[in-house]
Amino acid sequence: MRFTILTTFLAALALLSPAVASAQHEEWDWGSPSSPRERGDETLTWSAFVDGEGEAVPPSPSDTGVWDAFLSSPSRTARASAVDSARGCVDTVLRTVQEDEELSLLLKAIRELGLGDTLEGPGHVTLFAPTDTAFINLGSGERSGSALAMDLADVIRYHISPERVGFSGGSQTLASLTGERVTVSGSRSYGFRVNEEPVLETRDSCNGQVVKLNSVLLPRSPPPAPKAPDCNPVRECCDLEPPEFTCEEQVAWGKCEEDWIKIGKYCRRSCGFCIPGGTGDRSASEIAFEEDEEGNNLPMRSGDPLSDYAREGLLYQHWADIPGWRISDLSNNPKMLESPTVTTVFDSRDDVFEAPAVYARARNSVSRMSGFFCAPITGDYIFTFTSDDSGRLYMADSPVDPKRRLAKVSGSRGPEDYVSTRAIFLEKGKSYFLEAMQKQMDGPGHLKVGVELPSGAELIPIPSTFFSLNCKRMPDVDSLPEVTPEEACACTEDGYSGPSENRVQTGRRGCFTYDFRDDLVGGAERLGERFGQSIGGYFQNVWGAEEGTASRLASYWGRVASTTANANENTNARICYVKHPESCPIAVPSREIRGAGWRRC
Structure with missing residues (x-):
């Protein structure tokens, strides 16, 4: 009979949904041990666990409520640092469980629930460890039969406490991870008991202690499953209905701007009060x-x-x-x-x-x-x-x-x-x-x-x-202020120049030295060519000069003008691109960068 129950128990463990292991993503707040693991609207009971029925749903993400900028501080990595600091500790509570053949079913449950980090992190951690026999006998008695209606994770967490057992005699109560108390009593002469169940042996580890039991400890009553509200206006864009009348009626009556609507966070979607965008769980x-x-x-x-x-x-x-x-x-x-x-x-x-x-x-x-x-x-x-x-x-x-x-x-x-x-x-x-x-x-x-x-x-x-x-x-x-000529003609400090809605990047900031020799020579050559072309055309049209005279004179005067311009020794100038050439009366349109304008410094 025991072999049949154990086989069923192990099979149920193998079928345990990974969603139940959401606890491995949680950060245990030792100051608030009563916070239950979120499971949506369902929990995995021992009965469903043993019978292999039902699946646990993934937990809803918790609302941390913390400014991205604040989250990026060292406090965010406190848990990871704490686990790293315990890496030098080899003989952990988890290692003790792993090395004990009588605790194989407990180890399986710990792994499935993602509680390994808790048992190998920094101490102190006290684990009340039921043996495989204790799990096999679970449900055989009238008292332990109530465990079949409890959540598996709540029962296992009830066996973990961040407090140390003194084993000095008398009675001591410890807070478990579910928030309920565990009582240790007895003496060295007559032995110790945990919730009136006898202690088989105790083992100290580098980050806590393992108290071995031949019974599964049971909370006095299973914690109620949290009921998710129909609308949480702090965490989502939704309509929380007011005590009287509907959101549709409040909008129709123009009540959205009244303080009681805003303070109570009613009708946020209908009134258009939702924040655009938004990622994360803040x-x-x-x-x-x-x-x-x-x-x-x-x-x-x-x-x-x-x-x-x-x-x-x-x-x-x-x-x-x-x-x-x-x-x-x-x-x-x-x-x-x-x-x-x-x-x-x-x-x-x-x-x-x-x-x-x-x-x-x-x-x-x-x-x-x-x-x-x-x-x-x-x-x-x-x-x-x-x-x-x-x-x-x-x-x-x-x-x-x-x-x-x-x-x-x-x-x-x-x-x-x-x-x-x-x-x-x-x-x-x-x-x-x-x-x-x-x-x-x-x-x-x-x-x-x-x-x-x-x-x-x-x-x-x-x-x-x-x-x-x-x-x-x-x-x-x-009503926007107009840019003054002084502001428009100011040298660009970021490299941008051009009309307000079509600024271009010039790659130049402030004043810089510009060699205008090529511009001067090119401009003089074009001017000389136009002069020669007009004179030659006059000779051809009025005096009957031969065909091609205009072209020869254009080429001649172009060379003369460019040679004369190239003879200038100093062709450097200090210029800058202006911020807004369209509003700057002294700006010269740039031939190199379309849309930009420049002036002399």
């Missing part, structure tokens, strides 16, 4: 404000504060008591995942992309400004950025998309000492998520962002009216 939260009992407007948010955004205008966030002046000082500080000390939205006509001085100068602080920049015209944009102490400027399609760095400042910099980005092509009517970070330690501090439009006009800092998700508040093109 969540973005639109900032809304709610008035408290004292009449103060308090920001309401959920999820990752580094993915917060404002639909219109600029969002400003400030964190206090974060020491250091480097950007790494903020990305390594867990306080950045907490709610900011100050949150406000700048959306009036007088607001600009500049951090308030009282906060930008605050000692040991962090400032973050962000918004959806709406391109008023198609063309190349050059953003300018300055920060003190250190700062970074990023651009992305949305707050949850990967961000690319446009500019950086490391250390102190004057408030008018700007760093310029390369030319970035943007399309009219599209919005681009722009984010600036500043790390301030002490002394003067500032954070400003400006832009040079394709027309050459400069906006320093950028007005808040240029920031609107999906360009619902489109900047008025007629």
Whole structure:
């Protein structure tokens, strides 16, 4: 009979779906051992496991809620580093299980559930190890029969604890990975018991201990399977229905802009509140404000504060008591995942992309400004950025998309000492998520962002009216500042010259020396040829000179003119390509680069 049960058990183990092994991708949070493994709407019970029925579904990805930039910090690799640091430890808990022939079924379950990393990583790990006999006898008794309705992974995790068993006598309780307690009691004289089950033997390893049992430990009650909500507006674009009436009715009644809709995250899809794009499993939260009992407007948010955004205008966030002046000082500080000390939205006509001085100068602080920049015209944009102490400027399609760095400042910099980005092509009517970070330690501090439009006009800092998700508040093109002749005739600093919507790369920056000998000789030769051609034609038509006189005189005077021009000793000149030749009255069209224009320096 036992042989038949064991055969069935091993066959069920072999059929165990890889989806159940999703735990091997999890990072165990020793401080929160109660977090169950996600399984969607189904769990694999012992009964289904033994009978070979059912399949476990893959778990839903967890919502970490962490700014791409913050994830790239060393804290992200903490688990991998910890496992690497334990590589020098050979006699691990997992190795002890592997070398014990009586624990083969437990080893099989550990591998199928992906718990190997937990048992060979850094300690301390205590494993209560049921023998093969314990598994074979499971279900034979009234008490152990309840295990057949439990989730296999929950039962195995109940046998693992990050705490150490003292075995010094008396009673000790330990927290398991399911969050439920395991009790160890007894003495050296009379032996020890785990949940009243006798201990066969104990073995110490370099990263923990193995406590061998002849019984399977059972949680008091199986944890309830998590029920996935019909709509999670923080993690997906969907309609969370309000307590009364439908989203369709709320839209028809014009309720989308009311604060209770935004704060409750109702009807995000129907109201058009979803963020465009978005990859990964972080969540973005639109900032809304709610008035408290004292009449103060308090920001309401959920999820990752580094993915917060404002639909219109600029969002400003400030964190206090974060020491250091480097950007790494903020990305390594867990306080950045907490709610900011100050949150406000700048959306009036007088607001600009500049951090308030009282906060930008605050000692040991962090400032973050962000918004959806709406391109008023198609063309190349050059953003300018300055920060003190250190700062970074990023651009992305949305707050949850990967961000690319446009500019950086490391250390102190004057408030008018700007760093310029390369030319970035943007399309009219599209919005681009722009984010600036500043790390301030002490002394003067500032954070400003400006832009040079394709027309050459400069906006320093950028007005808040240029920031609107999906360009619902489109900047008025007629109200854009016009480029002055001085700005249009300025030498290009990035090599680009030409009309606003069709600039070309000249490959030249600033003033450079140009040898115009070939231009001078070629131009003189063409001028001489035209002179000779006109004189010879006159002789032929008026005086009856022979045919071919015009051609001979054109060739003669062309050689004379080119020889005379080539005799010039100094044919070098300092010139530069101008930014916007169409608005520069002294620009000369370039013959070498079509669309560009130049002037003398």
